[in-house]
Amino acid sequence: MSTFAPVVILVEPQLAENIGMTARAMANFGLSELRLVAPKNGWPKKGVREAASGAVHVLDGAQLYATVSEAIADLQFVLATTARERGQMKRVYAPDAAMDEVAARSDGGQRVGILFGRERVGLSNDEVSLADAIVTFPVTEEFPSLNLAQAVLLVSYEWRRAAGLARQRFEGAMTAQPASREAVLGLFESLETALGAAGFYPPHKRLGIIRNMRDRLHRMALTEQDVRTFRGALRALTRGPRQLRSDNVEVSSPPAARSDGEDH
Amino acid sequence: MSTFAPVVILVEPQLAENIGMTARAMANFGLSELRLVAPKNGWPKKGVREAASGAVHVLDGAQLYATVSEAIADLQFVLATTARERGQMKRVYAPDAAMDEVAARSDGGQRVGILFGRERVGLSNDEVSLADAIVTFPVTEEFPSLNLAQAVLLVSYEWRRAAGLARQRFEGAMTAQPASREAVLGLFESLETALGAAGFYPPHKRLGIIRNMRDRLHRMALTEQDVRTFRGALRALTRGPRQLRSDNVEVSSPPAARSDGEDH
Structure with missing residues (x-):
């Protein structure tokens, strides 16, 4: 050319x-x-x-x-x-x-x-x-x-x-699919339960705070991996200090990451 | 800015x-x-x-x-x-x-x-x-x-x-106006008369050749100055060798150029 x-x-x-x-x-x-x-x-x-x-x-x-x-x-x-x-x-x-x-x-x-x-x-x-x-x-x-x-x-x-040759050499695109709504709602539920148990909000403000929190999470356009990672992080935070377990460490290769996905 | x-x-x-x-x-x-x-x-x-x-x-x-x-x-x-x-x-x-x-x-x-x-x-x-x-x-x-x-x-x-700031620092635009059709047709007529007198075409081919010549001249999108210059050049070519007359030399400033515009 x-x-x-x-x-x-x-x-x-x-x-x-x-x-x-x-x-x-x-x-x-x-x-x-x-x-x-x-x-x-x-x-x-x-x-x-x-x-x-x-x-x-x-x-x-x-x-x-x-x-x-x-x-x-x-x-x-x-x-x-x-x-x-x-x-x-x-x-x-x-x-x-x-x-x-x-x-x-x-x-x-x-x-x-x-x-x-x-x-x-x-x-x-x-x-x-x-x-x-x-x-x-x-x-x-x-x-x-x-x-x-x-x-x-x-x-x-x-x-x-x-000349129509100016192609981008790589795409930014989402290399992973967006999470299913079921997975996202599951994360919301875990987070809301954990925050309630921790006394993060007074009961009368619960709904407003929860809606704002959902908005923030939606803005991230979560993938399945994101949901798994956040649920793992939430479990770690709520159970208190503990020995590091190798299957809770996030790694980017899907098979290892799946070992962290026991909630699904 | x-x-x-x-x-x-x-x-x-x-x-x-x-x-x-x-x-x-x-x-x-x-x-x-x-x-x-x-x-x-x-x-x-x-x-x-x-x-x-x-x-x-x-x-x-x-x-x-x-x-x-x-x-x-x-x-x-x-x-x-x-x-x-x-x-x-x-x-x-x-x-x-x-x-x-x-x-x-x-x-x-x-x-x-x-x-x-x-x-x-x-x-x-x-x-x-x-x-x-x-x-x-x-x-x-x-x-x-x-x-x-x-x-x-x-x-x-x-x-x-x-940011909308990428203005061209100067325009290419036509700094002079296009010639009036009257001026262009006047040039065509002078050129066709001169070519006829010079025996440039046999009578039966005259119309075809003239039309092609007009096409070529139109492609230049002639200005008034262009027409004046070409008419001056045509007169110089048809009257044969002669002393250089200063009022036939093209200059770009309009007043001097006008001295060459005796046909208008």
């Missing part, structure tokens, strides 16, 4: 750190084609592989060009990233809208590239004029200076989302 | 570069409160201000803590960022959904913090267990290792969006 990811083109990048971090950010989100236009102080740069932190396949595949025109010659749609208005009558996209456009064009078989300018001065107006449209970042007025690799990261992140 | 932005908490960060870049990323998107839990090899670190690239107000305001518990004591909702599943029954958010939740809670007056772990090993399971929920990033399976400051950047970017 990275065949259809956009090409990242750095124009006269200077710092090894930024080029390495660019490669890493691209690899994080599934981009792989990096082009470098006339890197300042030569190429390859010392320290660039360390900064890439393992994304060396992106660095090793990087292509060198002398000019922006050459670097974009085979592309069909080109975006220029810039922090400043250029007085050019071009469409200006936010990163999310830009990557929606890129993903749609890639789906249609077009080759797309994104130009990123020099660390200090960005792209020249001439270079911007070679692009079809502009991408700019919704940074604050007070501190708009975005690092080069950070700009590449945001574009890469939004491309992955727009 | 940064009063309501979430607190960024780095747990045992090691590299000055990452802490500085974190401050910069926060400032880019309007976050300002940074907390450091037991930075490795002491604090302040050499090179951290350079890496912050001007976001020194974030660094200067950074608070130091000995433990995660102390760093989150005054907060009401805490998120833990992690790349790995922890077997904890917690809600897991993508960055955008997480920041929607954070923005909603901040609107309700809650103080929210986001925990970021050590460069190499992230947060411990114990530290994750202090958080209400988890944030994870939709990175690739092949290269999931996200730089610390890059993770802070993505969360900051998504917070600014969720």
Whole structure:
């Protein structure tokens, strides 16, 4: 699928750190084609592989060009990233809208590239004029200076989302089922009996306090394991100090946990 | 408004570069409160201000803590960022959904913090267990290792969006109005007359070729200035070589441009 990811083109990048971090950010989100236009102080740069932190396949595949025109010659749609208005009558996209456009064009078989300018001065107006449209970042007025690799990261992140590839790597979801109402009501009953026996509430306030307690427990969205653990804890509290019994210690693996579930 | 932005908490960060870049990323998107839990090899670190690239107000305001518990004591909702599943029954958010939740809670007056772990090993399971929920990033399976400051950047970017503050700093919009249909039709007529006189098409193909040419010109969504420039260029092409006349050179300021608009 990275065949259809956009090409990242750095124009006269200077710092090894930024080029390495660019490669890493691209690899994080599934981009792989990096082009470098006339890197300042030569190429390859010392320290660039360390900064890439393992994304060396992106660095090793990087292509060198002398000019922006050459670097974009085979592309069909080109975006220029810039922090400043250029007085050019071009469409200006936010990163999310830009990557929606890129993903749609890639789906249609077009080759797309994104130009990123020099660390200090960005792209020249001439270079911007070679692009079809502009991408700019919704940074604050007070501190708009975005690092080069950070700009590449945001574009890469939004491309992955727009391409429909941004799946969460794991789910938070309930790994256990919610407890049956029978189990929950059983816990309520045990708790209410224990609190009554302990003199926790005067009889005339019993109902109100019990309802509030039920509300609190419901807010936890209890699982079967939760109910077992709380009933075990309640038994331990009401019977007073005693030797630790290994079958009362909560463990997360279901078979051992079940040994604590003698109330069911 | 940064009063309501979430607190960024780095747990045992090691590299000055990452802490500085974190401050910069926060400032880019309007976050300002940074907390450091037991930075490795002491604090302040050499090179951290350079890496912050001007976001020194974030660094200067950074608070130091000995433990995660102390760093989150005054907060009401805490998120833990992690790349790995922890077997904890917690809600897991993508960055955008997480920041929607954070923005909603901040609107309700809650103080929210986001925990970021050590460069190499992230947060411990114990530290994750202090958080209400988890944030994870939709990175690739092949290269999931996200730089610390890059993770802070993505969360900051998504917070600014969720808080409704992510306005584009300039619009691409048409800075000039579209040309009137009269002006466009006038250009078509001049072009068709000139092409006819130049023998560009055989008479029986005239209509088809003219219609295609009109289509192409419509695709440009011409402005009044575009029409004036193209009519000027057409006149220059049809009258043959001549001395350069200063009033035929396109300039972008409207009064000078108007001197080229003698056809209107």
